[in-house]
Amino acid sequence: QVQLVESGGGLVQAGGSLRLSCAVSGRTRYAMGWFCQAPGKEREFVATITWSSGNTYYADSVKGRFTISRDNVQNTVYLQMNSLKPEDTAVYYCAAHPYSGHIYSDPAKYNYWGQGTQVTVSS
Numbered sequence: 001q002v003q004l005v006e007s008g009g010g011l012v013q014a015g016g017s018l019r020l021s022c023a024v025s026g027r028t029r030y031a032m033g034w035f036c037q038a039p040g041k042e043r044e045f046v047a048t049i050t051w052s053s054g055n056t057y058y059a060d061s062v063k064g065r066f067t068i069s070r071d072n073v074q075n076t077v078y079l080q081m082n083s084l085k086p087e088d089t090a091v092y093y094c095a096a097h098p099y100s101g102h103i104y105s106d107p108a109k110y111n112y113w114g115q116g117t118q119v120t121v122s123s
Helices: none
Strands: 002-007 010-013 018-026 031-037 044-049 056-058 066-071 076-081 090-097 117-122
Touching (some): 002 090, 018 031, 018 090, 018 117, 031 066, 031 076, 044 066, 044 076, 076 090
Antiparallel strands (some): 002 018, 018 076, 031 044, 031 090, 044 056, 066 076, 090 117
16 A cells, blocks of 8 residues: 655746655555646646656656656655746646556556645746
8 A cells, every 4th residue: 555645735926936745655666656637627647757767757748847756765756846837737646656667657557646736826
């Protein structure tokens, strides 16, 4: 079992930055991902990172603005979000899947999800 708890969301002006955190407990040797869901839209992939090598992959919409990282000692995954845009407004979820060396952008591949944290970017 894996438990995920996100934090760090909030209200920020366009062009600003936020750092989301996801605390991982239970079994921790999982690859991790961040997803977002805006009202009326499907959940979308944002970024993912493998467990051991730290390989990363990003959605085109966030490349160059967002950075995913992990601290395997603190069992925490981060999403640094810079140059935020109003269209980034959504609930952000962290998720985990057990294929620790694989890169997946499909949310169906992820077994565990956090409760989500709201990010609102004002124009």
